Amino acid sequence: MKSTLRGARSTFKAFRRQAALLTVGLLAVFVAFPTAASADPVPGPPAGWSTVFSDDFAGGSGSAPSGQWMYDTGPGSNFGTGEIETMTNSSSNVYLDGNGHLNITALNNGGAWTSGRIQTTSANVGAPAGGKLEVTASIQQPNPGSGSGYWPAFWMLGPGQWPENGEIDIMEDVNSLSDVAGTIHCGTDPGGPCNEGNGIGSGLQACGGCQTGFHTYSMILDRTDASNESITFYLDGNQYFSVSEGQVGASTWQAAFDHNLSIIFDLAMGGGFPNGQCGCTTPSGSTSSGGTMSVGYVAAYTTG
Template identity: 30%
Template sequence: MHLKQILSTALLLPTLSHAWQAPTYTGFRRLFAEEFHGPAGSPVDTDVWHYITDLNVNNELQKYTKSNRNLQISGGGTVQIVPRREPDGGWTSGRIESEYHFTPRAGRETIAEGYVRFGDGDPARKQGLWPAFWLLGQAVRNGIDWPMAGEIDILETVNGILTAHGTVHCDVVGGGACNTPIGVGASVPLADQSWHRWRVVFDRTSGDWRSETITWFKDDQQFHQISGERIGSERVWATLGQSPLYFIMNVAVGGDWPGYPTDDTLDGYDSMMEVAYVAVYESE
């Protein structure tokens, strides 16, 4: 059963006062689900997630930490990634990467998704903030440089602008098949900063790499799609749509895309990214 036939079959997510659960989909089996249960202030499960602290990329300002001031289980079945302006004027934040990785299988559709919201602070006061929910090629962990390992950004926003972006990066810097560092992307407007389901679907049912696709959805609305034919190289396409990928969640501060925060930029829960679940499904 194809994805278009099962979108309406998702179980409704419960309200925040109950336990959050990843939905089930008719015709798909769930391969992985992380639902962030635990007491308020506790860390994520380090058998599932790696805390990243030693990283300096994109001219970002933040220092990633393991502190629960920056990344914590909420006590309500979610994880909260919280940027903080420190007394010395610097910024701290959180970034986690999944130990789990998955490979979109030939002949199947594979769904990777999460349920995400942003803090309720005034979007006009989020200059310099860059939350992201994304996938990176497992090959990076085996010594293959970015962007050759492949990157799929499921959801990014910058500067509080109520627009979400879905993008791929691949091949080489300075152009290549994915026009890196710009990437091949599309955007979708956001009416609010509240909860939405963000999904990418890998469709390998055609049997021909050229017509395989990766498709982006906000809730159940498609807003971007790429194909092997669009990438134009079987080798490069394999890094995006046929190879192992793992999840990353972070809130960056500053950097080449958003620019830098101002004195008016909000920190704390007003500017957090909160995630209720992360899940992967495969068609039966």
């Protein structure tokens, strides 16, 4: 009986050792290969900065984005840009993928395009006087080969009258070019110090791999020099364009950017920008349905 018990204890200890090794092995696998839901964590604030807004788009597959967002719906013609889609709140157009991403998908329904546009429920982020604001997002642009007419955008809008109360376009691309453009809008339309309705921008810049993987698109609004504030645009942390208060005048700049703005994601189809780039009417008959802009996270940080 004692011999049997010792054998049982020995077998049990061996089992425990094997189970422990198995557990360690599984932990190693999870560490080496993190789950898709944690693939795009929101970065912590840089040293000396504070996080004032963020979303990692966690949630069940097919669910709506969190209550930090609201939908802008209706015909694209309502937005004054010439786009031809209808923006909806359908989970076919705007949805979480269950792996930590917000997807906005444009669909062609017998020649009638639908897509999505969401924005924060208020003008919730701004650079404090004497400080800075950074707004950044990890985005994969619509699939290569989607075709002409696709117009993904990550941008900010001031409350009230456009363009007087400001717009900052942090990421735009058109016609599936795998490019990026950063632009500001301010002043009066048409013309004025900000050259409306085109704004002051970088023009389309090469953005290699931006349709096949996630890249970071960022903007820093710098108010540390009250006599010459600036807005600078970055792709993957590399500066590619900057515009300063001195280019448009103090009163115009202050009305546009010295206050809070809302954050917007949308995927338009057709309109002035894509049509102007190609000198044609977009989308075309060869434009494919189902192109998707995917967002891994968005965050805003300030210094005070």
